[in-house]
Amino acid sequence: MTLQPVTLTGHLVHLEPLSDHHIPDxxxxxxxxxxxxxxxxxxxxxxxxxxxxxxNAIRQRDFGSDLPFAVIHRASGKAIGSTRFRDICLKHMKLEIGGTWYATEYQRSGVNLECKYLLMRHAFETFGILRVQFKTDIRNARSRQSLEKLGATQEGVLRRSAIMPDGLIRDTAIYSILDTEWGMVRQGLEHRLCRHNVRGITVPQTAAIPTHMLN
Incomplete structure (x- = not known):
């Protein structure tokens, strides 16, 4: 079995299979x-x-290792970035969410929150994934803070794990969210999406949600 390309629809964005026609945007x-x-x-x-x-993204999709998406801003109809499921391993029911980037003006706008919500909901609730992994450059404090606010657990650091395009040797922080944690993570995401006035999201009960996942 392989995971088939799919479109995930939210209120700020929808995620559709990445293709050549997204290049101009x-x-x-x-x-x-x-x-x-x-x-x-x-x-x-x-x-x-x-x-x-x-x-390369399409080649990896055809190979079955990745599902790359274009992030479409619904109000403008334009592609504003990209994200993907990657390193898909159905034998062990795990995958990574990564390769994520957005146009600068859409950062800290609720777009990333909704993208992560759509991707994780599909991974855990439709695919039945047991483990979603995230990786980020150890220097990227904003990305690490964002993952921790999602409720992801840092599992460790891969030291000197990759050579960057500028020649710098990078250390990589590894985070994960498990299927057994998704219920709490989902509530935290829905609470934060409500604060961004994303329609269609019902405010969850927050008493049991850790404070750092609500802000």
Missing amino acids: LLEAARDERIWQYMFYGNLAEPEHMENFIT
Whole structure:
């Protein structure tokens, strides 16, 4: 069995299978070089780099290891970034959410929250995944804080695990959320999405949710 491409629909965004027709929008979204500071891909603002990125993503989807998405901003209809399920292992019912980037103006807007909500809900509730993993550059304090607010547990650090495009040797922090933790994580996400006025989300009971997952 392989996981088939799917469209995940929210209220701020929908996630649709990544394809070549997203290139013009994604080139516009990729212009701010700060987006790429901690990314393996290097800077995707050049057409050739973006085309290679999408070609490789489609190849990995066909191979069955990844499901890459374009993030579509529903109000504008434009692709504003990308994310994916990666390193899919159905034998052990686990996968990673990663390769995530957004145009600068949509960061800290509720877009990432809703993307993570849609992806994890689908992974745990539709695919029946047991473990969702996240990896981030140890230097990326914003990403690490975001994962911890989701309720992810840091499991350790892979030291000197990768060479970045600028030649820096990176340490990688590993986080995870388990199926047994998803109920609490979902409540925390729904509470925070309500604060961003995302429609269709019912405010959950918050008494049992850790404070750091509510702010």
